[in-house]
Amino acid sequence: MDTLILGLPVAYYIAMVAKVLVAFVFVLLTVAYATYAERKIIGHMQVRLGPMRTGWHGLLQPIADGVKLFFKEEIVPSQASKFAFLLAPLVALVPAFISFAVIPFGDTVTIAGYKVPLQIAAYYDQAGAEVFDMNVGVLYILAMASLGVYGIVLAGWSSNSKYSLLGGLRSAAQMVSYELAAGLSIIAVFMLSESLSLHRIVAAQADGAWYAFKQPLAFVIFFICSLAEINRTPFDLPEAETELVSGFCTEYSSMKYAMFFMAEYANMVTVCAVTVTLFLGGWHGPSILPGWCWFVAKVYFLIFCCMWIRATYPRYRYDQLMRLGWKVFLPLSLLNIVATALWVMFISK
Amino acid sequence: MIMPLINGLKITLKHMFSKPVTLQYPTERPDVAPGFRGLHALNVSHDRAKCVACYLCPTVCPAKCITVEAGEDANHDKYAAVYEIDMLRCIFCGYCVEACPVDAIRMTQTFELASYKRADFTYNKERLLEKK
Numbered sequence: 001m002d003t004l005i006l007g008l009p010v011a012y013y014i015a016m017v018a019k020v021l022v023a024f025v026f027v028l029l030t031v032a033y034a035t036y037a038e039r040k041i042i043g044h045m046q047v048r049l050g051p052m053r054t055g056w057h058g059l060l061q062p063i064a065d066g067v068k069l070f071f072k073e074e075i076v077p078s079q080a081s082k083f084a085f086l087l088a089p090l091v092a093l094v095p096a097f098i099s100f101a102v103i104p105f106g107d108t109v110t111i112a113g114y115k116v117p118l119q120i121a122a123y124y125d126q127a128g129a130e131v132f133d134m135n136v137g138v139l140y141i142l143a144m145a146s147l148g149v150y151g152i153v154l155a156g157w158s159s160n161s162k163y164s165l166l167g168g169l170r171s172a173a174q175m176v177s178y179e180l181a182a183g184l185s186i187i188a189v190f191m192l193s194e195s196l197s198l199h200r201i202v203a204a205q206a207d208g209a210w211y212a213f214k215q216p217l218a219f220v221i222f223f224i225c226s227l228a229e230i231n232r233t234p235f236d237l238p239e240a241e242t243e244l245v246s247g248f249c250t251e252y253s254s255m256k257y258a259m260f261f262m263a264e265y266a267n268m269v270t271v272c273a274v275t276v277t278l279f280l281g282g283w284h285g286p287s288i289l290p291g292w293c294w295f296v297a298k299v300y301f302l303i304f305c306c307m308w309i310r311a312t313y314p315r316y317r318y319d320q321l322m323r324l325g326w327k328v329f330l331p332l333s334l335l336n337i338v339a340t341a342l343w344v345m346f347i348s349k
Numbered sequence: 350m351i352m353p354l355i356n357g358l359k360i361t362l363k364h365m366f367s368k369p370v371t372l373q374y375p376t377e378r379p380d381v382a383p384g385f386r387g388l389h390a391l392n393v394s395h396d397r398a399k400c401v402a403c404y405l406c407p408t409v410c411p412a413k414c415i416t417v418e419a420g421e422d423a424n425h426d427k428y429a430a431v432y433e434i435d436m437l438r439c440i441f442c443g444y445c446v447e448a449c450p451v452d453a454i455r456m457t458q459t460f461e462l463a464s465y466k467r468a469d470f471t472y473n474k475e476r477l478l479e480k481k
Contacts (some may be wrong), residue, residue: 044364
C-alpha cells in the first residue's frame, strides 16, 4: 500500500476506478429500472396495474425484457447501408452515457487519507484544498447531447425505409431547434455562477440558493426543451407510433433496438441529472442524508416528472412543435438572458 | 394557457392513487353478471333431460349450430336422442333459451371455452347435461 504512483497511493487509483464503475453501474441500473418505473407509473395513472407477473409486482420485468431482446433474431434489411446501420445504435447510446462523466453526484469522500470528489472527471487538489473538474463541463454536456442526434439520423438514413428516414429527419429538425433554446436558457445560469464548471455551479447553489428559484423561467425552458431534445412525450415525434411506425427504429430488431431504447432512457436520466445540477442545487440538501442521496432523490423526482408528463399530455403536432420552439422558447430565453444581464450589471453589483 | 396543463397533471396524479381496475385474471375471477350468456346446459328433471325434442331451438337458432334428433323412449314419449351444439358456430344469442317451451335449456356463466382440438367444441348431450 505504500507504493506511490505519481505521488498517490494505489488505494487512491482503486477508489477512482471504483467510483467510475459504481457510477456507471448505477446509471445502467437506473436506465433499466426506469423502463419498469415508467410502465408502473403510467399504468397506475391510467388506473391499470402495469407489469405484475415477472417477479414480485413485476420487478424482474426489465431483466426479462433484456434477456428476450438478446435472443431475438438479428435482422439487417438487405437494402440497408450495413456499416451505418450497425454504427447508429452505438452513436445514439454512447453520448447518452458519457455525459455522466462531468456530473457531480456528491461531495468529496475521504479514502486512504485522500479526498476523492464524487464526480468522474474531477480530482481534488491536496495543496489548494480545492476540487478541479472539467472547466467547460456544461459545454461538454451540450456537445454530447448534440452528438446523440447523429445516431438517430444515421439510423433513419441507413435503414433505407421511408418511415425511418422521416423519423430521422424530424428528429434532426426538432433537436436542432430545441437545442438552441435549451442552450440559451442556461446562459443565464452562467451569468450568475460566473463559471462553466459543474462543480462550481453546484457550489454556488449551497444552502438552498437554487437557480430554480433565481431563474424559474430558465429552469422551465431548459427542462421542457430538454424533453424535446431527448424525444420524450409530448415531443416524441421522431418515433410517432401512429404515423411513422416507430420512426427511426422501425427496421431495428434485437439488441440494436434495445440500444436505442436504452439510449432514450439514459438520455432521460442524463437530462434530469443535468437539470438537478444546474437548477436544483445538485447534491446539496439538509445534512440528515449524505449528498449523493439528495442528488439521487432529486434526479428520481425529475424522472418521475418526465413520466408524469408522458402520462398526461398528448403528442404535439409537427408545426406546433416548431412554433413552440422558435416562436415561444427562443424569444423567452433571449429575453431572460437580457433581463439577467441587466440584473447582474446594475442591481446585484 | 398554463392552467389546463396543470389541471391535466392534477388529474393524472389523482388517478395514480386510485385503485386500479385491472383484474389479475387467472388468479382473480370476474363476477359474471346474472344475465350472462355463457355455455349452454340442459336442464334435468326426474333424472332425465327435460328436452322433448320439439325442434324449436334449431329452428330459431340464427347460427344453425344446434342439432337435435328425436327418439322415442319406453313410455312412448318423445325425447332428444341427439342434442349437439357446435360452439364454434354458436353466437351466444340466447334465442334457444327463449324459444324453449319446456325450459329445458339454459345458459350458464361459464365463459372459458377454449380448447386445443376442434372436436372439443361440439358439445353433445352428455357434456351439456354435466353442468347441473
